[in-house]
Amino acid sequence: MTKQLLNIAEYQPKTATLGPGLRFAIWVQGCPFTCKGCVSPNWVPFQLAQAIQVAEMADRVVQTQGIEGITLSGGEPMMQAGRLANLLEIVLEKRPELNVIVFSGFQLGQLVWEEAKRLLSFTDVLIDGQYIANLNDSQGLRGSSNQCTHFLTDSLRHQADYFFNKQRNVEFHVKDDGVLMVGVPTKDFHW
Numbered sequence: 469m470t471k472q473l474l475n476i477a478e479y480q481p482k483t484a485t486l487g488p489g490l491r492f493a494i495w496v497q498g499c500p501f502t503c504k505g506c507v508s509p510n511w512v513p514f515q516l517a518q519a520i521q522v523a524e525m526a527d528r529v530v531q532t533q534g535i536e537g538i539t540l541s542g543g544e545p546m547m548q549a550g551r552l553a554n555l556l557e558i559v560l561e562k563r564p565e566l567n568v569i570v571f572s573g574f575q576l577g578q579l580v581w582e583e584a585k586r587l588l589s590f591t592d593v594l595i596d597g598q599y600i601a602n603l604n605d606s607q608g609l610r611g612s613s614n615q616c617t618h619f620l621t622d623s624l625r626h627q628a629d630y631f632f633n634k635q636r637n638v639e640f641h642v643k644d645d646g647v648l649m650v651g652v653p654t655k656d657f658h659w
């Protein structure tokens with residue numbers, strides 16, 4: 469299973485904008501939804517981006533010191549749920565202290581297929597639902613107020629205030645092919 473390929477749009481080994489503490493963020497390529505105002509439209513088409521073996525990606529996460537968790541977003545993580553579950557299985561076996569946040573356009577009740585359930589079994593917090601631009605109230609980690617924050621385990625429940633009232637901020641990271649913006653922008657943010 470470790471030779472399976474993930475189709476990764478981007479990854480950022482350390483960010484302070486997508487959950488408590490420093491986190492390893494991975495964005496997958498491809499999303500079946502078409503939310504108006506999507507912050508990552510280039511990552512919506514189902515096309516090949518960076519093909520990275522599950523084991524290699526896992527190793528990059530495991531080797532990253534100073535992080536307290538992993539955030540999966542996209543694109544739509546549930547479209548690669550089985551492979552991401554395999555990734556988390558490897559990572560959490562070696563780094564069990566890490567917590568996991570997943571953003572999905574699907575709602576929790578829709579995530580009934582086996583691979584999705586497996587990914588959820590490694591997930592501490594799921595932020596679900598499609599982004600609706602006119603419900604962006606610039607508050608918290610979710611993009612718009614229709615989206616729900618589900619604490620699937622207790623590990624981040626004590627950080628509920630962060631998830632619901634966090635002051636949003638974004639980071640800019642220089643990459644080989646340009647600048648990567650990381651974070652959940654406020655309603656009036658433009659760049």
Ligand code: SF4
Pocket residue numbers: 499500501502503505506507508509512542543544572573597598599
């Ligand atoms: S679910 Fe997320 S990635 Fe997909 S279109 Fe909506 S905002 Fe964009």
